[in-house]
Amino acid sequence: MAIKSILVIEDDRFIGEMYVRSLKHEGYDVDWVVDGHDGLVAVTSKPYDLMMLDIMLPEMRGPEILKALRGGKVDKIPNTRIIVMTNFDQDDESRMAMQHDVDAYLIKAEITPRKLIEVIKGFDTPAPVGAQ
Amino acid sequence: MEIVVTLIVGLALLFSNIDPTGTAFWATMTATLFAATALNFFILDFLLIPLRDLAMAVTNAAGEKPTDPLANPNTPRYSKNGFKPLLQFIYEHAHDGMSAPDEKSENSENPQAKHLETALRETNTGFIVMDAHGKIQYANHAAPVKHDTNDTPQLELLFETDNTFANWLANCRETAVHSEQSWMRVPNRIVGDEERRIFNVTANYEKGSAAEVVIVAYDATNIFQPEDDELDFISFAAHELRGPITVIRGYLDVLEMELEDQLGPDQHELFKRLIVSANRLSGYINNILNTSKYDRRHLQVHLSEENLGNIYDTIKDDMQLRAQSQRRLLSVDLPLSLPTIAADRSSISEVLSNLIDNALKYSNDGGSVAVSAATEGSFVKVSVTDNGIGIPSSVIGNLFHKFYRSHRSRETVAGTGIGLYLCKAIVESHGGQIGVTSVEGQGSTFTFTMPIYASVKDKLQANDYTNAGLISSSEGWIKNHSKYIS
Numbered sequence: 001m002a003i004k005s006i007l008v009i010e011d012d013r014f015i016g017e018m019y020v021r022s023l024k025h026e027g028y029d030v031d032w033v034v035d036g037h038d039g040l041v042a043v044t045s046k047p048y049d050l051m052m053l054d055i056m057l058p059e060m061r062g063p064e065i066l067k068a069l070r071g072g073k074v075d076k077i078p079n080t081r082i083i084v085m086t087n088f089d090q091d092d093e094s095r096m097a098m099q100h101d102v103d104a105y106l107i108k109a110e111i112t113p114r115k116l117i118e119v120i121k122g123f124d125t126p127a128p129v130g131a132q
Numbered sequence: 133m134e135i136v137v138t139l140i141v142g143l144a145l146l147f148s149n150i151d152p153t154g155t156a157f158w159a160t161m162t163a164t165l166f167a168a169t170a171l172n173f174f175i176l177d178f179l180l181i182p183l184r185d186l187a188m189a190v191t192n193a194a195g196e197k198p199t200d201p202l203a204n205p206n207t208p209r210y211s212k213n214g215f216k217p218l219l220q221f222i223y224e225h226a227h228d229g230m231s232a233p234d235e236k237s238e239n240s241e242n243p244q245a246k247h248l249e250t251a252l253r254e255t256n257t258g259f260i261v262m263d264a265h266g267k268i269q270y271a272n273h274a275a276p277v278k279h280d281t282n283d284t285p286q287l288e289l290l291f292e293t294d295n296t297f298a299n300w301l302a303n304c305r306e307t308a309v310h311s312e313q314s315w316m317r318v319p320n321r322i323v324g325d326e327e328r329r330i331f332n333v334t335a336n337y338e339k340g341s342a343a344e345v346v347i348v349a350y351d352a353t354n355i356f357q358p359e360d361d362e363l364d365f366i367s368f369a370a371h372e373l374r375g376p377i378t379v380i381r382g383y384l385d386v387l388e389m390e391l392e393d394q395l396g397p398d399q400h401e402l403f404k405r406l407i408v409s410a411n412r413l414s415g416y417i418n419n420i421l422n423t424s425k426y427d428r429r430h431l432q433v434h435l436s437e438e439n440l441g442n443i444y445d446t447i448k449d450d451m452q453l454r455a456q457s458q459r460r461l462l463s464v465d466l467p468l469s470l471p472t473i474a475a476d477r478s479s480i481s482e483v484l485s486n487l488i489d490n491a492l493k494y495s496n497d498g499g500s501v502a503v504s505a506a507t508e509g510s511f512v513k514v515s516v517t518d519n520g521i522g523i524p525s526s527v528i529g530n531l532f533h534k535f536y537r538s539h540r541s542r543e544t545v546a547g548t549g550i551g552l553y554l555c556k557a558i559v560e561s562h563g564g565q566i567g568v569t570s571v572e573g574q575g576s577t578f579t580f581t582m583p584i585y586a587s588v589k590d591k592l593q594a595n596d597y598t599n600a601g602l603i604s605s606s607e608g609w610i611k612n613h614s615k616y617i618s
Contacts (some may be wrong), residue, residue, distance in 0.1 A: 009159035012375065018382040025389070071200040087374035089421060096434060105476075109414050 002124045003049040003081065008032045009039035009053050009065070010085070015108065019052065022113030028120075036060025040068055048080050050120060051104075055086040062086070063098060070101045081123055085111070138165045182215040189222040244411065255298045257332070260287065263342065276320040276331060276349050288320045289333065289349070297335060301345065303442035304337040311337040317356055318349075330356040371420040377417060383408045401457075408457045411450045415485060422482065423550050426557045432560050435474040435592055437585045440505055440512065441466040443477050447485045459517060460492050462499040466514075473512050474485055474580040479558045480582065486551040487516040487578045494576070495520035510587035511564065515579045522572040531568060532556040555580070561599055563588070 005100045006023055010016040017095035023030045031048075033039045036057035042054050043065075062084060069076045082102040087109055099105045104119055111119070142157075142165040150157050174513060185203035192202055205212070205219035258275030262268055268285040271277040276289040292298055295315065304311045314334045321328040323478075331349040338344060384407050395403065417595075444466050455462035473480075484503070491501040495518045505514045525530065532552050559566040559580045570576035 012379075016377045018379065018386060022160040022382075022386050025386075087371060087378060089371060089425070096306075098493065107374075109381070110467070110478075113379050114385050122175065128502065 003028070003120050005048045006031070006050045006052065006120075007039070007043055007046075007048045008039060008052045009034075009036065009057060009062075010052065011057055012054075014119065018113060019116070020086070022102075022117065023120075024116045026117050036062065036065050040065050043077055043080065044071070048077075050081045050083065050123070051077070052083050052085050055084065055088045055098075061096070066098060066101050135168075138168055153604050155160070164575055173468035175253045177209070178213050182210065182213055185219065186215065186222070193222050218302070229373075247617060256351045258347070258351070260345075260347040261343045262345035264340075264344045266345075266374065269343070274349075274351060275347075275527045287347070289318050289331065290320065290322065291318055297333070297347075300335065304339075308337060309339045313337075317352070318393050330360070337491050345453055360428060366420055366424045370417050373413075373417045373608070376449065377410065377414050381407070381414060384410060387545070404453060404457050408450075411454070412489070413487065415482075418482060419486070419554050420548050422479075422558075423554050426554065426561070432478060433558075434597050435476055435562065435588075435599055436597065438475040438477055438480070439468055439471045440480075440514065440582075441468045443475065443481050444484060444503075446477070451485065451488050454489065454492055455501065458492055459497055460495050460497075461498075462492070462503075463490065463500065464503040465501065466505050469506060470512055472585040474585045474588045475562060475582055476558075480562075483555045483580060484514070484516075486555050487580075490515050490580070491520070494518060507584070508581065509511050510584050511581035512581055512584060513581050515577055517575065517577040519575040521566070523570040523573050523576055524572050526572075528568060529569060532566070563599065 001008060006028050008016060008019050008023075010019065010032065013034075016032050016034065018031050020030050031041050031042060031046075031099065037059035039051075039057070040060060053062050053065060057065075066082070083104040083106060084098055084102050085106050085108050087107060103123065106116075106119070122125070138161060142152075142161050146152060146158060150160075167609055184200075188200055188202055191329060196448050202223075203219065205216045205223065210216035210219060252272040255272070256274045258277075259270070260268055260275045260277065262272040266514045268277060268287070271285055276288045280286050287297065289297065290592055297313075297315070298312045300311075312334065314332070316332050317330055318333050319330045329351055330353045333347060333349045335345055335347045338346075365394045384403065386405070388403050444464060450466070451462060451464075488501060496503060499519050502517045503514070504517075505512055507513075532555075556566050559582075561585050563579040566578070566580040568576055568578045
């Protein structure tokens with residue numbers, strides 16, 4: 001399923017605007033919220049193809065949002081892909097636990113907007129061997 | 133006795149022809165009876181009773197139970213007859229003898245126990261004793277122990293996940309009679325906790341003993357804490373730098389996309405230089421972060437089946453840009469037909485990018501850098517070759533040391549001196565090896581090996597896809613890790 005609509009949950013204004021600008025430039029339909037609580041409300045009230053989730057967020061942190069969405073028996077957003085975007089160096093166990101519930105886990109400083117778009121487009125085609 | 137004496141005296145008188153019917157005979161007999169009775173009382177009182185009491189006292193002193201009650205030496209009789217000191221001596225001796233062990237423990241062992249108790253209370257080394265059920269029977273004041281909700285004492289030590297005390301103990305119970313194990317640099321709390329202490333821990337196991345496990349936790353906080361603080365600062369600073377570098381790299385990317393048609397050739401070149409520099413800065417930050425992570429002994433890496441070509445693809449654009457901006461020719465031949473390797477993708481991409489970046493930096497203007505790979509036994513061997521300035525043989529041995537930078541490179545090339553140190557740490561944490569051959573003035577070839585996935589698949593599965601099984605079989609990095617921490 002091709003990605004069309006994207007929710008960006010990012011509290012850094014410079015970084016948020018950067019993603020929104022480049023993703024819109026690429027033709028995606030993008031919404032942007034700056035705190036975790038608003039992010040959880042947004043993603044459960046409107047169907048998105050993709051959610052970009054920061055870890056260190058005001059009001060509600062990324063892992064809590066993930067738990068609320070996919071921690072129970074029922075996946076509340078089964079049709080939404082999730083990319084965790086962070087500059088926070090989590091310990092290995094926390095990272096592995098999050099990776100289990102998401103489609104990609106990326107370091108923001110490593111992912112320029114063009115690379116991000118490549119990753120998103122990669123969701124449209126089956127992943128090659130060893131790809132994340 | 134008195135009757136016997138009287139009879140003897142009577143017979144003696146009869147043999148002396150004294151008239152048995154006469155007054156003299158009966159007077160003598162009566163006097164003899166009285167005298168003998170008096171003598172009897174005297175002997176009984178002054179000799180036989182004290183002798184009997186002495187015998188009782190000696191019996192008692194010998195540890196036997198006397199048949200009669202023991203005499204009191206303070207009664208007037210013993211003062212008069214002079215037996216008092218003798219009885220007292222026997223009683224005292226008996227007391228000394230019977231209570232000797234107790235007296236000794238009071239006089240010598242108890243003070244020792246007191247000293248021991250004081251030492252255990254005052255020392256900053258923790259002592260813990262566990263029974264066969266793993267219950268803590270004793271823990272001194274300094275022991276890293278916490279109480280759970282049931283107020284049961286529990287060991288409070290954060291072991292590395294693949295080398296825990298619990299694993300060791302479980303293994304001992306299954307296979308050992310006695311065993312000993314040491315762990316270095318084990319914290320009791322996570323980083324940032326005010327109560328955090330760091331221990332070197334030794335545990336002894338003795339099957340069947342009341343003290344089945346004895347743990348000694350030497351508090352080495354003052355040795356490790358300064359280094360930890362330094363690592364905290366480095367790690368914190370590196371995190372802070374990631375924010376701005378995300379914005380710089382991101383907006384350069386956005387601007388380049390949006391202005392592509394409007395820029396002149398020279399402006400494109402300026403953009404490239406900005407992007408290459410920002411990428412390098414990002415690489416340095418990653419090196420610093422990862423070095424602090426590895427120095428903390430966070431050795432555990434999760435490995436998965438990866439293709440070298442795919443890993444290189446993640447850094448390909450950046451590497452080509454760096455080569456172009458420095459007027460070098462970079463050729464990379466990592467065919468997808470190579471066997472897949474067991475690797476952590478981002479760590480190996482860092483190794484590749486560090487080695488390629490070095491090769492580009494130390495090449496001459498217009499020089500070429502070649503990256504290739506080939507199968508070698510159960511490993512894939514990757515080579516990064518340049519035709520640059522080469523490395524003098526005198527410094528080759530120092531290349532992989534932390535912060536090492538040769539005199540010449542310090543003058544001519546930018547860098548932090550942790551790139552190769554980190555490469556070695558990463559490669560060895562995968563169970564591989566890194567090395568270099570070089571001819572001064574002609575160039576260098578850096579090589580590293582990565583295990584072929586199929587050859588380590590079973591070990592990975594057995595260790596939850598961590599590198600634990602690979603490191604222990606490669607003799608390496610854990611054992612030698614301390615030498616990299618300088």
